[in-house]
Each structure stands twice: as C-alpha cells, then as structure tokens.
Amino acid sequence: MTRGTDLVDKDALIASLLERNSVLVGLVEQLTARIAELEAKSGSPPKTPKNSSIPPSKGQKPSGSETAKKKKRNPHAGANRPLHPNPTRKRDVMAQACSCGADVSGVAQTACEVYDRIEIPAIMPDVTRVSLHGGVCPCCNKRFKATAPEGLEPGSPFGPNLRAFVIYLRTVQGIPLERLSRLLHELLGLEISEGALVNILAASRGAFATQTDRIKAELLAGAVIASDETGLRVGKANHWLWVFHHADSAVFVAHEHRSKAVVADFLDDYRPEYWISDRLRSQEGWATRGHQPCLAHLIRDTQYAIDCGDTVLAPGFKDILKEACRIGARRDELANSTLKTYESKLNRKLDQLMARKPTHAAGRKLEGIIKKVRHQIFLFITRRELSATNNGSERALRHTAVYRKITNGFRSKWASEHYAHIRSVVETGRRRAISAIEAIRLTLKGVPLAASP
Numbered sequence: 057m058t059r060g061t062d063l064v065d066k067d068a069l070i071a072s073l074l075e076r077n078s079v080l081v082g083l084v085e086q087l088t089a090r091i092a093e094l095e096a097k098s099g100s101p102p103k104t105p106k107n108s109s110i111p112p113s114k115g116q117k118p119s120g121s122e123t124a125k126k127k128k129r130n131p132h133a134g135a136n137r138p139l140h141p142n143p144t145r146k147r148d149v150m151a152q153a154c155s156c157g158a159d160v161s162g163v164a165q166t167a168c169e170v171y172d173r174i175e176i177p178a179i180m181p182d183v184t185r186v187s188l189h190g191g192v193c194p195c196c197n198k199r200f201k202a203t204a205p206e207g208l209e210p211g212s213p214f215g216p217n218l219r220a221f222v223i224y225l226r227t228v229q230g231i232p233l234e235r236l237s238r239l240l241h242e243l244l245g246l247e248i249s250e251g252a253l254v255n256i257l258a259a260s261r262g263a264f265a266t267q268t269d270r271i272k273a274e275l276l277a278g279a280v281i282a283s284d285e286t287g288l289r290v291g292k293a294n295h296w297l298w299v300f301h302h303a304d305s306a307v308f309v310a311h312e313h314r315s316k317a318v319v320a321d322f323l324d325d326y327r328p329e330y331w332i333s334d335r336l337r338s339q340e341g342w343a344t345r346g347h348q349p350c351l352a353h354l355i356r357d358t359q360y361a362i363d364c365g366d367t368v369l370a371p372g373f374k375d376i377l378k379e380a381c382r383i384g385a386r387r388d389e390l391a392n393s394t395l396k397t398y399e400s401k402l403n404r405k406l407d408q409l410m411a412r413k414p415t416h417a418a419g420r421k422l423e424g425i426i427k428k429v430r431h432q433i434f435l436f437i438t439r440r441e442l443s444a445t446n447n448g449s450e451r452a453l454r455h456t457a458v459y460r461k462i463t464n465g466f467r468s469k470w471a472s473e474h475y476a477h478i479r480s481v482v483e484t485g486r487r488r489a490i491s492a493i494e495a496i497r498l499t500l501k502g503v504p505l506a507a508s509p
Contacts, residue, residue: 100364100418107360109334109353140172181246184208214248214256220496222256227478228455228492230462257474260500264477267499268307271484274507275305276323280441282332283339284449285314286456289465290472297476298322299452302332302441304487304507306452308476310469314338330439334446335429348435350446351377358422366419372409373426376402377433384436384444392438399437406430452483481505 103110152161186208190201204210214222222240225231231239233250240246275281280302288295288310298309298318311318316338323342331343334350341347355377361370383390383398390398410430414420426433436442456479466472478496485495485505495505 101360103360105356107356107363109356137172139170140174143172179244181244212255212259214252216500217497218246219256219260220493220500222253223260223478223496223500224493226253226257227459227475228482230459232463257471261470261474261477263499263502264474264481266502267505268477268480270504271305271480272307275300275302275307276326276328278302278305279329280332281328281330281342282443282446282449283319284333284446284453285336286453286460288456288460288472290469291465291467295472297453297456297472297479299449299483301449301452301483304484306480306483306487308452308456308479308483310472310476316341330435330442332443332446333449335425346435347432348442348444349429349432350444351381351433352445352447354425354429354433357425361416361418361422364416364418366414366416366422368412368414368416369409369419369426370414370422372412373406373422376405376409380434380437381444387437387440395438399434402434402437406433455479455483 101107150161150165152159154160186204188202188204190199192198193200222236225236225239226233233253236253237248237250240248281300282302283298283300285296285298288297290310290312293312295310295312296314296318298311300307300309300322307322309318309322319338319342327342327344329343329345330348331339332348332350333339334353355374358370358374358377362374380402383395383402387395410423410426414423436444466475481495481499482492485492488505488507490498490505498505
C-alpha cells in the first residue's frame with residue numbers, strides 16, 4: 057500500500073516537473089526572441105525630431121564651442137518707434153529763448169522734433185455701490201423694492217470685463233490661480249481669492265459651451281477637416297486634447313481616450329469629403345473622398361530609413377515628397393491645368409521608384425507605408441482647400457503643450473473640458489482676426505464670433 061502510494065506521488069511529481077519544464081522552455085524562447093530583437097535595434101540609428109515624430113523639445117542639441125564667436129553682422133540703419141496714431145493728448149512746446157540769450161517767444165516757429173511719452177495711469181477697481189430702496193405701499197400695504205438696473209443685478213460682485221480679464225490671464229497666459237490672485241491685488245488693487253477665481257471660470261462654462269457649439273456647426277458645414285491630438289493630464293490620469301479644424305473654425309475636445317470613438321462621437325452622422333492628419337489609425341477612414349496624409353511626417357519617416365541604411369527607395373522618395381511640398385507652396389500662382397500636369401509627373405516618378413525592390417529592412421518597411429497611402433499622397437496638389445502637411449493642427453495644439461508645462465494639467469474633468477471650449481473660442485477668434493480678450497468678451501455676452509470676410 058505504501059509502495060503504491062509512493063509510485064503515484066512520483067508520477068505526479070514527474071508530471072509537474074515536465075509541465076514546469078515546458079513553461080520554462082517557452083519563456084526561454086520568448087526571451088531569446090526579445091534578445092534578438094534588441095540586438096537588431098542596437099545597430100539602428102537613434103530616433104530624433106528630424107527622422108521621427110519625437111517633439112523638438114526632446115531633441116539633443118550638440119554642444120558648441122564656448123570660445124567660438126559669431127561673426128558680427130553688418131550694421132544697419134536704426135529705426136525709431138512709430139508715433140501713436142491717436143494720442144490721448146498733445147502738447148505743443150514753444151521755445152522762449154535762443155542759445156545766445158535772445159528772446160524768441162514772438163518769432164514764428166515750426167515743429168523740429170516730435171515724440172511720444174507713454175505712461176500707464178494708476179489702475180484701481182471701479183466699484184459701484186448699489187442700494188435698492190423700498191418701503192410699504194400706501195395703497196395695498198404690501199412691501200415693495202426697487203428693481204436693480206440692467207447690468208447691476210444682485211449676485212456676483214464681479215463685472216463682465218473683469219471676468220473676461222480673469223479668464224484671459226488664466227487660460228491664455230497660463231497664470232496659476234495663486235499667482236493670479238496676487239497679480240490682481242498688486243497691479244489692480246483688487247482683493248479676490250483663488251476660490252472666487254474658480255467660481256468665475258465655472259460660471260462661464262455655459263457661455264463657452266454654447267459658443268463652441270456654434271463653431272462646431274460651422275466646421276461641420278464644410279467639406280474638409282484636419283485633426284490631431286496631444287497629451288493632457290487630468291487629476292492622476294493621462295487624457296488627450298483633440299483639435300478638429302479647417303479654415304477659420306477650430307474645435308478642441310478633451311477626452312480620456314485616443315481612439316476612433318472620440319472622432320465618431322464628434323462627427324456623429326456627418327462625414328467630410330476630405331481629411332488631413334498624420335497616419336494615426338483613429339484619424340483614418342472618416343472622409344468620403346480621400347485622406348491627405350501629412351507629408352512632413354512621411355519625410356521624417358523616410359529620413360529614418362535613410363539613416364538606417366536604405367539606399368534604394370528612401371532617398372528618391374524623400375526628393376519626390378520635397379518636390380511636392382515646393383509645388384504646394386506655389387499653388388496660388390499656378391493654374392489648375394499646370395497643377396494637374398505636376399500631379400501626373402509626380403505620380404509617374406513615384407511609380408518608377410516603386411518598381412525598385414529594397415533589400416534593407418528599413419526600406420521594406422517604408423515600402424509598406426508608401427503602398428498604404430500611395431493614392432492619397434498628392435491629393436493636395438489639385439485640391440487647393442487641402443494642405444500638404446498637418447502643421448496647422450500642430451500649431452493649434454502648441455499653446456496646450458506650453459500650458460501643460462506651466463500648470464501640470466487639471467485637477468478635475470470639468471476644468472479640462474472648459475479649457476477645451478475656451479481654446480476653441482480663442483483659436484477661432486485668432487483665425488477670424490479677433491483678439492483673444494475680445495473673443496472672450498463676445499462669448500460672455502452671448503454674441504457669435506463673426507466669420508472672417
């Protein structure tokens with residue numbers, strides 16, 4: 057009985073060891089493949105802002121010689137500050153005596169020198185004390201009270217211009233709340249707490265959401281949309297700030313995801329004719345007629361293939377892309393027939409290039425990228441409403457990247473969504489020649505941003 061039990065235990069132990077050995081063999085195979093992958097990468101050139109999508113801020117600049125001196129530029133004629141077109145006041149000063157001591161007060165004189173003296177007057181809060189009087193009606197014996205004047209109703213003590221000023225300094229200039237409270241006290245003589253500043257921002261949410269809805273409706277009425285996204289920190293989680301824009305309209309969306317669901321929710325049933333973006337999968341497949349990939353991203357990917365050692369495909373493809381960008385920069389001065397000729401010429405060059413078979417791994421990878429976007433690369437040549445790159449989206453997101461570094465993000469989700477609405481208003485205002493502070497004032501008043509002529 058004991059002997060049989062020992063045999064069973066040994067068989068179970070052997071089976072357990074065999075199973076464990078099988079797991080370890082599989083793990084060794086995985087690690088071996090990973091080592092081979094890392095060894096292959098170790099010989100690849102480093103990725104930099106010039107050959108990948110790494111932002112320029114993360115690029116390493118070479119150290120220059122401390123003793124090297126820049127060549128002195130040729131001196132140029134100096135320039136004076138132009139006179140103000142509408143000075144507050146003017147003073148004409150007449151000479152009373154000549155350098156020799158003679159009295160010249162009665163001599164005819166003309167202006168010899170004209171200049172401006174600019175000063176900022178002392179800024180103090182404009183406070184209106186409102187007292188609503190009332191009493192007892194002698195007719196009905198009921199109490200009555202005066203109606204508050206328009207614009208001076210009870211509630212928040214802060215007026216619309218001050219609210220616009222706070223929103224501008226906080227969201228456009230990126231001043232943190234504690235510093236903003238101190239700035240208003242020291243420069244304007246206004247005592248206002250951080251909590252009151254937050255209340256001002258929160259109270260404006262409805263006005264900015266309404267204005268953003270107007271801008272979105274105008275954007276979705278067009279035929280082209282460009283998009284991009286950048287990271288955003290909300291609380292302790294990583295979120296994303298998306299931008300959808302074209303021409304004089306731009307809408308920002310703060311979201312916790314970077315997936316197609318964000319674009320689907322933004323577009324609903326609408327589908328534009330053309331889309332401009334990089335090759336992020338979530339931004340592809342939304343246009344009914346074509347998707348213009350960013351040539352700047354393609355050029356950087358091509359440069360990486362060149363750095364890796366591909367000499368068959370990458371150099372020629374980079375030359376074609378740069379030629380296409382040069383043509384796009386001159387579209388305004390070219391006729392439609394000329395643009396069609398250029399497009400056909402570029403397509404022939406690309407067809408000849410794609411007939412080659414790259415032998416390097418980086419070249420084969422680039423070949424796959426080109427085949428995927430082959431029939432969309434040159435859409436912008438003959439379609440003037442399209443751009444060759446996604447640079448417009450990246451410029452629209454640049455403020456957010458700076459704001460993120462200054463503030464480290466947002467504590468709440470509503471604050472990030474409100475920031476997206478404010479960015480929509482400010483960026484759209486910029487494109488329509490409306491200053492940021494004026495766009496904020498108009499939004500708080502409920503006035504739509506006038507479209508650019």
